[in-house]
Amino acid sequence: MSPVYLLVLVLGCSLLEGQSVRVNGISHNDDRENEIQAEHPTTQATTTTSTQQIYLSDIHAVLREMSAVLAELKFDQRHTMIAVNNLESRLRASESKVEELKKKVEEESHINQGKKVAFSAALLASGSGNTGPYSTDITLVYKHIFTNIGNAYNPNTGIFTAPSRGVYAFRFDIHGGAGRTVGVNLYKKGQFVAGTHTIQDKGSVSSSKGVSLLLEVGDDVYIKLPAGKWLYDSGLHHSTFSGQMLFYV
Numbered sequence: 001m002s003p004v005y006l007l008v009l010v011l012g013c014s015l016l017e018g019q020s021v022r023v024n025g026i027s028h029n030d031d032r033e034n035e036i037q038a039e040h041p042t043t044q045a046t047t048t049t050s051t052q053q054i055y056l057s058d059i060h061a062v063l064r065e066m067s068a069v070l071a072e073l074k075f076d077q078r079h080t081m082i083a084v085n086n087l088e089s090r091l092r093a094s095e096s097k098v099e100e101l102k103k104k105v106e107e108e109s110h111i112n113q114g115k116k117v118a119f120s121a122a123l124l125a126s127g128s129g130n131t132g133p134y135s136t137d138i139t140l141v142y143k144h145i146f147t148n149i150g151n152a153y154n155p156n157t158g159i160f161t162a163p164s165r166g167v168y169a170f171r172f173d174i175h176g177g178a179g180r181t182v183g184v185n186l187y188k189k190g191q192f193v194a195g196t197h198t199i200q201d202k203g204s205v206s207s208s209k210g211v212s213l214l215l216e217v218g219d220d221v222y223i224k225l226p227a228g229k230w231l232y233d234s235g236l237h238h239s240t241f242s243g244q245m246l247f248y249v
Contacts, residue, residue: 115150115163117150117152117168117243118147119146119150119153119160120146120243122144123233124234125143125144128234128235129234131233132228132229132231133230137224139157139223139224140223140225140231142239160221162218163217164217164248165249166214167246167247168244168246169211169246171208172208172240173240174196174231174238175231175232175239176205178203179201180230181198181228184225184226184229184231186211189219193221195209196208206238214249
């Protein structure tokens with residue numbers, strides 16, 4: 001049962017109880033009132049009318065009070081419902097935000113736990129000597145492996161294959177003797193990216209180049225020795241090819 005109906009019931013019972021008391025009081029004095037009525041009939045009629053007016057006045061007062069209480073309860077209920085609806089809306093928005101944050105955390109965690117990629121290799125596995133010149137461009141195979149984390153570099157083909165989408169940094173160093181044109185070129189998926197070439201009349205010569213590339217899964221990167229160019233390497237590992245993943249994209 002709602003508080004409003006309970007309040008109405010209590011007030012109604014109270015009013016009836018008051019009326020009952022008054023009726024009982026009148027019953028106990030029936031004989032006396034009959035005598036008074038016989039003696040003063042006009043006075044009795046006036047008294048009855050006054051009593052009825054008092055009852056009506058009490059009823060009206062109670063009804064007004066009940067109406068005021070009911071209006072106040074309805075007002076409070078409306079405001080309570082508005083507040084509850086606002087809280088529910090904010091709760092749903094917060095839950096949605098939490099889910100978004102959870103997804104971002106999971107994605108970042110997955111990325112941070114992803115495969116690490118880095119390699120570095122020198123041209124000759126052992127000994128020393130020149131490579132080239134050749135009549136056509138050839139893909140160089142760097143055979144002395146310093147490191148190959150993730151095994152993305154293939155020491156049999158000299159080709160690096162990206163295992164994940166991301167930005168990768170590459171560096172290549174060259175060395176050669178006097179009077180010979182030394183140079184190599186870096187390729188990505190069969191397309192020229194960058195190269196370094198040099199020549200010197202006396203003494204040895206060295207050069208290097210570095211680039212950062214955005215690679216998709218499966219993109220390959222490798223070094224080519226152009227036709228007519230030389231390259232020297234020895235146990236000092238002058239000519240190298242290195243790369244590493246900087247970050248996922």
